[in-house]
Amino acid sequence: MRNSIFxxxxxxxxxxxxxxxxxxxxLVYAFIAGEPxxxxxxxxxxxxxxxxxxxxxxxxxxKRELQPRDGFLLVSxxxxxxxxxxxxxxxxxxxxxxxxxxxxxxxSGLTTTGAxxxxxxxxxxxxxxxxxxxxxxxGGMGILVLAVAILPLLGVGGSxxxxxxxxxxMKDSKLTPRITExxxxxxxxxxxxxxxxxISYKLAGMTWLDAFMHSxxxxxxxxxxxHDSSYAYFDSAAIxxxxxxxxxxxxxxxxxxxxxxxGKSFRPYAVCPETKWFLLLMFASVMLITVFLMAHQQYTxxxxxxxxxxxxxxxxxxTTGFAxxxxxxxxxxAPLFMIFLSVFASAxxxxxxxxxxxxxxxxxxxAVGELSRTLHPRAINPVRIRGTxxxxxxxxxxxxxxxxxxxxxxxxTMIQMFTGLEPIxxxxxxxxxxxxxxxxxxxxxxxxxxxxxxxxxxWVYSFAMLLGRLEMFTILVLFTPAFWxx
Numbered sequence: 001m002r003n004s005i006f007x008x009x010x011x012x013x014x015x016x017x018x019x020x021x022x023x024x025x026x027l028v029y030a031f032i033a034g035e036p037x038x039x040x041x042x043x044x045x046x047x048x049x050x051x052x053x054x055x056x057x058x059x060x061x062x063k064r065e066l067q068p069r070d071g072f073l074l075v076s077x078x079x080x081x082x083x084x085x086x087x088x089x090x091x092x093x094x095x096x097x098x099x100x101x102x103x104x105x106x107x108s109g110l111t112t113t114g115a116x117x118x119x120x121x122x123x124x125x126x127x128x129x130x131x132x133x134x135x136x137x138x139g140g141m142g143i144l145v146l147a148v149a150i151l152p153l154l155g156v157g158g159s160x161x162x163x164x165x166x167x168x169x170m171k172d173s174k175l176t177p178r179i180t181e182x183x184x185x186x187x188x189x190x191x192x193x194x195x196x197x198x199i200s201y202k203l204a205g206m207t208w209l210d211a212f213m214h215s216x217x218x219x220x221x222x223x224x225x226x227h228d229s230s231y232a233y234f235d236s237a238a239i240x241x242x243x244x245x246x247x248x249x250x251x252x253x254x255x256x257x258x259x260x261x262x263g264k265s266f267r268p269y270a271v272c273p274e275t276k277w278f279l280l281l282m283f284a285s286v287m288l289i290t291v292f293l294m295a296h297q298q299y300t301x302x303x304x305x306x307x308x309x310x311x312x313x314x315x316x317x318x319t320t321g322f323a324x325x326x327x328x329x330x331x332x333x334a335p336l337f338m339i340f341l342s343v344f345a346s347a348x349x350x351x352x353x354x355x356x357x358x359x360x361x362x363x364x365x366x367a368v369g370e371l372s373r374t375l376h377p378r379a380i381n382p383v384r385i386r387g388t389x390x391x392x393x394x395x396x397x398x399x400x401x402x403x404x405x406x407x408x409x410x411x412x413t414m415i416q417m418f419t420g421l422e423p424i425x426x427x428x429x430x431x432x433x434x435x436x437x438x439x440x441x442x443x444x445x446x447x448x449x450x451x452x453x454x455x456x457x458x459w460v461y462s463f464a465m466l467l468g469r470l471e472m473f474t475i476l477v478l479f480t481p482a483f484w485x486x
Contacts, residue, residue, distance in 0.1 A: 006062035008074045009055055015078050016052025016085065020045050025134055026089070030127035037093050037127045044088035051085070069483060076475050079466055083107045086135060093128065100455045107462045109135035111469035112351060114223025114321040114438035117451040117458075121228050126209060129226040133213040139469075140220025140351040141190050141254070189257045194219045197246045204238040218246045221351045223321025223438045230446070231311070231324040240311045240324055251278060251318040253349035273385065274347045274357050281345055281357075286313045289334050296331050317341035319353040321438030321446075328445035335441055339428055342435045353436030353468055355405055359398050361385070366395055404472040409434060412464050419457050433461045434468035 023045035030037045066074070086109070087102035094102075101117040108115045109132050121129060194215050201211035210226060217224040227233035231240060249257070252275050259268040269275050290302070290309040299305040308325055315322040316338035327335050344360035346352025362383055369381040382389035409430050416426035421443075428440035429450075439446040453461065467475055477483050 005073075006059040007064050007066065008070050008077065010059045010063050011056075011066070011074055012077050012081070013052045013055030013057075013059065015074075016082070017049055017056060018052075019082055019085075019138075020049035020052060022134060022138060023048065023089075026127040026131040029130055030125065033126065035125040035127050037089060037125050040089040040092040041127065041131070043092060044085065047088060048085040072474050072477050072483075075470060076466075076478055079110065079470060083110055086110070086131075089131060090128070093125075098455070100458050101451070104450065104458045104462050105132070106135060107465050108438075109133075109222065109224060110139035111436050111465040112136050112139050112217075112220045112222040112319075112353070113433065113436040113465045113469075114217065115432065115444075115461075115465075116224065116449050117453075119228060119449065119451065121226055122233075126226070129213060130209075132224050133216045133222075133226070136220045136222035136224050137194065137216030140216075140222070140250075141186055185258050186254055189254055189261060190219065193246070193249060193257070197242070200242045200246070201239065204242045205236050206234070206239060214243075215246075218243055218320070218322075219250050219351065221247065221250050221318050221320045221346070221353075221436075223315070225322065231322050235324075237307055240307070243322060244310055244314050247314050247318045247320050247322075248279070248282065250320075250351050251282075251314075251346045253347040254351075255349050256347075274361065277361060278345060278347050278357050281341070282314055282317060285317060285337070285341055286310050289313050289337065292334060293330065298330055313338055313341070316437065316439075317345040318350075319346060319435050319437040321432075323439065323446040326445070326447040328441055328447060335445075336428075339431055339437070339440070342437045343431070353434075355402065358385070359401065362390060362395060362398050363402065366399075401472060404476060405434070408464070408467060408472065412460060415460055416457055419454065419460075421453070421457060429461065430464060433464035436465060436468050 023041050027038065027041035027045060029035075030041060083103055083106035086106035087099060090097055090102040090105065091099055097118075104115075105117055107113075114136070116132075118124070197218055198208075198211045198215035201214055202208055206214065213226050216222070223230075225231070225233075231243065234240075252269070253272070256268045256272050256275060260266060286306070286309050289312075290306045293299055293305040293309060294302060299308065308327075311322070311324050312327045314320075316327075316335075319342045327338070343354045344357055346354055346356060348356040348358040350356075362385070365383040369383065372381050383395060384390065409427075412434070413426050413430045416430060417423055421429070425440060425442035425444045428442070429444040430440075432438055432440040432444070439448075443452055444450060450458065450461065
């Protein structure tokens with residue numbers, strides 16, 4: 001047992017100690033601004049750091065190379081335990097906030113879901129909002145992708161962790177020869193784009209504080225805001241256009257951004273079919289909803305309909321969850337269609353959720369091939385991406401993923417309906433949680449939040465967010481007997 005668990009605890013302890021540094025950002029701000037949250041963040045930092053250091057040093061003699069099962073266990077443990085430590089400042093500062101709601105809020109941030117149980121965002125200490133937005137930015141590319149760059153210093157490889165952490169069906173392709181360099185490259189691109197986003201927001205009219213906070217939740221496609229009314233608070237077309245541009249950028253595979261940056265060329269975007277499908281889908285969907293809103297007389301001018309369609313379609317489709325109006329008041333086709341887009345629109349390797357565009361394309365091509373084989377049984381029509389035939393093992397994995405994805409949505413929806421949640425809220429809320437989208441419909445719509453849920457319902461949705469962020473198998477494999485057999 002020690003040989004199987006303690007090596008994971010060693011790295012988990014290091015990850016906790018490393019993560020504790022993030023508490024210092026809101027702590028320093030609170031100290032300088034004289035906010036009453038200094039003690040809460042200081043306590044969070046000390047508890048997380050001490051627990052992490054103790055866990056690491058008490059088990060480091062069991063250190064060894066991580067095996068595949070170790071990677072799954074470590075990723076699941078980090079993503080489920082770190083939010084518990086993140087709750088410390090919230091529970092200490094808010095007298096009426098339960099641990100259940102605080103945990104939901106922190107899981108929502110780290111998984112880049114952006115669903116919230118908090119109200120009064122405009123008036124609460126800025127350090128609390130900084131904390132929420134910082135967690136979303138950290139979660140955007142994955143906590144462990146950053147840690148992977150440090151793992152070789154501990155004498156353990158990061159390959160298995162990186163595979164378990166990275167979203168998408170084909171996880172073996174590497175941008176650089178070493179997995180550590182890959183992690184560093186991705187974070188460099190992520191950081192530079194985040195900085196560009198913050199500067200763009202400032203130039204568009206945001207304050208520096210709002211610009212930095214919202215750049216974090218835009219690049220991570222999280223959807224958290226420091227204002228209860230989200231982007232309706234700014235009521236600025238310029239700010240919305242900045243958000244749309246960077247949401248589209250974040251919905252594209254970050255590997256493509258890296259290759260374009262390294263090659264000083266836009267060619268990687270042009271030759272990537274997934275990027276073209278993503279952008280074409282966004283354009284067609286925005287135009288469809290614009291015409292639909294005009295036909296139903298929701299807006300009087302085309303420019304107004306286009307503005308609200310563009311922002312909200314891109315926001316929901318990329319699983320961000322920002323809103324500049326209560327689109328739940330639109331004819332029901334529009335919000336349901338946007339939630340449908342969130343299932344598959346974002347590219348693999350992006351910070352978005354859902355099944356990813358690449359899986360959808362593979363499924364579509366596979367289905368078309370099967371239809372062809374019913375007419376021509378001897379025909380060979382392999383699924384191809386960029387002209388390369390996809391391995392049958394990848395296709396099997398995609399089919400298995402879709403089965404688990406569908407079963408998870410049905411099961412969690414039924415559980416929530418059994419506990420009394422209205423059907424439309426249960427279904428759209430479940431899809432929003434698993435896709436890491438945020439707002440659903442009904443009582444969970446963009447003008448509401450998740451504070452109305454009971455404790456059990458909240459825990460179910462916390463699990464759903466983790467399930468979706470880690471793409472089903474990383475967590476579900478832990479519940480199989482084979483995983484725990486030697």
